[in-house]
Amino acid sequence: MxxxxxxxxxxxxxxSEPFYFKRRMNFFKEKGIHPGSNKFEDYVGNSEKQTWEMLVPENEEKQKELHQEYLKYKQHHGIDFxxxxxxxxxxxxxxxxxxxxxxxxxxxxxxxxxxxxxxxxxxxxxxxxxxxxxxxxxxxxxxxxxxxxxxxxxxxxxxxxxxxxxxxxxxxxxxxxxxxxxxxxxxxxxxxxxxxxxxxxxxxxxxxxx
Known part of the structure; x- marks a missing residue:
């Protein structure tokens, strides 16, 4: 068989989940913006789309704008796999x-x-x-x-x-x-x-x- x-x-x-969560929270803290949720368990297992819907709910334009900024932020705060x-x-x-x-x-x-x-x-x-x-x-x-x-x-x-x-x-x-x-x-x-x-x-x- x-x-x-x-x-x-x-x-x-x-x-990796704790690292990703901390990186997102640090990004929002540096931006002076409160994320939609600061609970670790709300993000575990989510896709990128689901994550950003949680981070920036009910504002698709702002969500896309911050996501693009975060992609650049990630380049300087990468994970060592x-x-x-x-x-x-x-x-x-x-x-x-x-x-x-x-x-x-x-x-x-x-x-x-x-x-x-x-x-x-x-x-x-x-x-x-x-x-x-x-x-x-x-x-x-x-x-x-x-x-x-x-x-x-x-x-x-x-x-x-x-x-x-x-x-x-x-x-x-x-x-x-x-x-x-x-x-x-x-x-x-x-x-x-x-x-x-x-x-x-x-x-x-x-x-x-x-």
Missing amino acids: KKAVIFDMDGVLID TKALRSSVPYVLNILSEKGVSLGLASSSPRNEINKMLTDCQLEKYFSFTISGEEVTESKPNPEIYLISREQLNCESYLAVEDSTLGIASAKSAGIFTVALKQAFSMDQQAADIIIDELEELLKLPRLIK
Whole structure:
């Protein structure tokens, strides 16, 4: 049976959500503007579009203006993906690849962020298919991103690895067995089929070793 594992990026492969949140809040503080929400949990798992709708609600013109300024701000306040990468990721991806498991990446992040992470961390070789939040009509929790991933990977058995409530809902709605990676902060992961503490636990799952 041909198997596939589809990974989310932020919160799963890289521990990036706290960095992104702090960067956004610092940007708004420097601008002297109050964001629509300053609660960390309101942003976890969101697409770029969802994030900015939360940051600047009910003012699309202002939202677009600040987003463009933020894109320039990001260039001078970039994340070091090699430091954000979870230490076990290369090992886990290598073992799964050696077992003949097809690997996919389904992230709500922009395409350029995904590509930079894969390049900086030298992970491109492991993934048969990658898709960003910019390449779907509806973002998570809509299942579209996982339905497309399933179709492109063309396997008989699928497993998704997620962290956020939205991501778990997306994978489950696509009919995929979903593993949630426990986070250091509070996150509703109850809808997942199982919850793991470390990515290495994937290598012991009966769905992948049988």
